[in-house]
Amino acid sequence: MTLMAQDSATRPVPDGAEPVVRVSGLSKAFRRADGTIANAVDDVSIDVRSGEFLVLLGPSGCGKTTLLRIIAGLERADAGSVSLRGQEVFSASRGIDLPPERRRLSMIFQSYALWPHMTAYDNIAYPLRNARPRPGRATVDRRVREVLEMVGTPELARQYPNQMSGGQQQRIALARAIVGGDDLVLFDEPLSNVDAKVREQLRLELLSMQRELGFAAVYVTHDQTEAMELAHRIAVMGQGSVRQLADPATIYRRPVSRYVANFVGTSNELTGTVTRHDDRTTTLSTDLGEVTGVRADLAVGTEAVALFRPERTRLGDTAGDNAWPVTVTAVLFLGAHTETLAKAGEQSFRLLGDHDVAQGESATVTVRAEDVLILPT
Ligand SMILES: Nc1ncnc2c1ncn2[C@@H]1O[C@H](COP(=O)(O)OP(=O)(O)OP(=O)(O)O)[C@@H](O)[C@H]1O
Ligand SMILES: [Mg+2]
Incomplete structure (x- = not known):
């Protein structure tokens, strides 16, 4: 529980020369079934530094998932660009759009986190077996067992997802996300299906694992406690745009607007x-x-x-x-x-x-x- 007591104001944001993610002027509109337009992402620019834990915080429908999917390459923006580790992977104006598998990142979703027809072991091994170059069988085995150990569930190797609790499934999903050693992991409300006690524990474990392994994280949530606890910096979003991007203490003590203030407390x-x-x-x-x-x-x-x-x-x-x-x-x-x-x-x-x-x-x-x-x- 010591991690929780840490004052985020005193926790420095890692300062890498090259941001892992640079999102610049991103916009994405959807046409709804009734013909109206939803400006899901509206001129968003964000840098995520190496080893940084960045949280996207905002109400339902404000564009968090869409922004994450654009970074992952699962959604194509109308305008703007995305660079990963200094390389442009998407540019609306230059017609660049690298497929997700070439962006060297992992993503954890809120639901359907695991392949239901695969054991925990095979789920975790999946990214390695599909990597190019493909590591040898012994390497795969060693890596899978290492991360199973790391997320504290070695006994679950042979279980199928429907034979595990929600919290255990999320642990396996996390193991799968970190097994490839990517320096960037995207999370879309990964803990929302887990009950409150387990959620708190998983949060602390995730935090220490992220600090230990040093990957950069972009983490979507609408839970302010979660945001405060995990983030080096929080981007508070509203209607497709970033309303304030700062460390948790600044967001709480010096919100730039009533909207931001009300989103992070009463x-x-x-x-x-x-x-x-x-x-x-x-x-x-x-x-x-x-x-x-x-x-x-x-x-x-x-x-x-x-x-x-x-x-x-x-x-x-x-x-x-x-x-x-x-x-x-x-x-x-x-x-x-x-x-x-x-x-x-x-x-x-x-x-x-x-x-x-x-x-x-x-x-x-x-x-x-x-x-x-x-x-x-
Ligand atoms: N495929 C789609 N077609 C039409 N509209 C969409 C589509 N995907 C998202 N939208 C709209 O874009 C807006 C942003 O959606 P998004 O899923 O990014 O929100 P969110 O912040 O992730 O919300 P939640 O917290 O509920 O997951 C919403 O108004 C949504 O209705
Ligand atoms: Mg969402």
């Missing part, structure tokens, strides 16, 4: 109008009076939203730059932590932690200006 939000800027702060006028936050690049008079995380929001007399009288509406005991809900008129607040108040009591919500982000609405 926040308290007060909407209003920008009234003034000071040296380091920006002030909004809202229904609850003034809110002061970190200085934002927004013109006076602009509609904006002040946004602050529940764990940064306090209750009581503690001095804060912002303070509002509230009534406590609920105190929710959730086991590991307690949440307190409060209201001032129509405005509700969510706070993390036990604040020693009861439902119905009056209190004061406070938050420091440095913990408040002012963002466009």
Whole structure:
């Protein structure tokens, strides 16, 4: 569990000279059955560095799978280019499109991860037996047993997929993905069919295996916890485009928009109008009076939203730059932590932690200006 406690902010992104993946100006539109157009991928540019774990995070339908399939060569983009290890494998303008088997990468899908008619052993051996040049029988055997050992399931060699649990199947799928020693592995929500406990464990194992073997990963998920835990960097996607690409701590603490902020956690939000800027702060006028936050690049008079995380929001007399009288509406005991809900008129607040108040009591919500982000609405 030590891996989980690691602060991603302090985990440096590997810095290779040549990115393993360079995606540039990629766009892909689909025509739906009713004739309307879905802009699945809309002008996306991303570099993935050698050994980097990059997570594509976004809601259903935002284009994550399509982007991954374009990188793998399973889907053809309308515009843009894809380079792998400095070599252009796709270019819409130059008419280049290398087939998947020549891109030297592995891909793990959410479902149908394994060939059902093959044992675990044969599933893992499959990429090796189809590689060119094809390694000898003894080499294949050695490699398969090595990775079976590595994913911790040597006893499953002779099992068929329908004789394994979901978690075991994912382990075998992972073994198959890494057996060829590719320096790039693409994951499309590989853990979504596995129950929560196993998912957590597989995540940690995947993380340590990735760090040990050093392959670059592009990992699709819509689970923010998964993204935070695995990623060197997260690309938050919305409607086909990348809204923010940064390390997990920056995404959480300094989201560039309300969309990104809401995708990676809950926040308290007060909407209003920008009234003034000071040296380091920006002030909004809202229904609850003034809110002061970190200085934002927004013109006076602009509609904006002040946004602050529940764990940064306090209750009581503690001095804060912002303070509002509230009534406590609920105190929710959730086991590991307690949440307190409060209201001032129509405005509700969510706070993390036990604040020693009861439902119905009056209190004061406070938050420091440095913990408040002012963002466009
Ligand atoms: N073959 C297709 N034909 C038409 N539309 C498609 C096709 N594939 C994807 N789309 C559309 O493109 C958009 C992006 O789809 P995509 O599968 O990439 O989303 P996603 O982010 O992977 O979603 P999810 O999290 O649900 O897997 C969606 O609006 C989808 O309906
Ligand atoms: Mg998908």
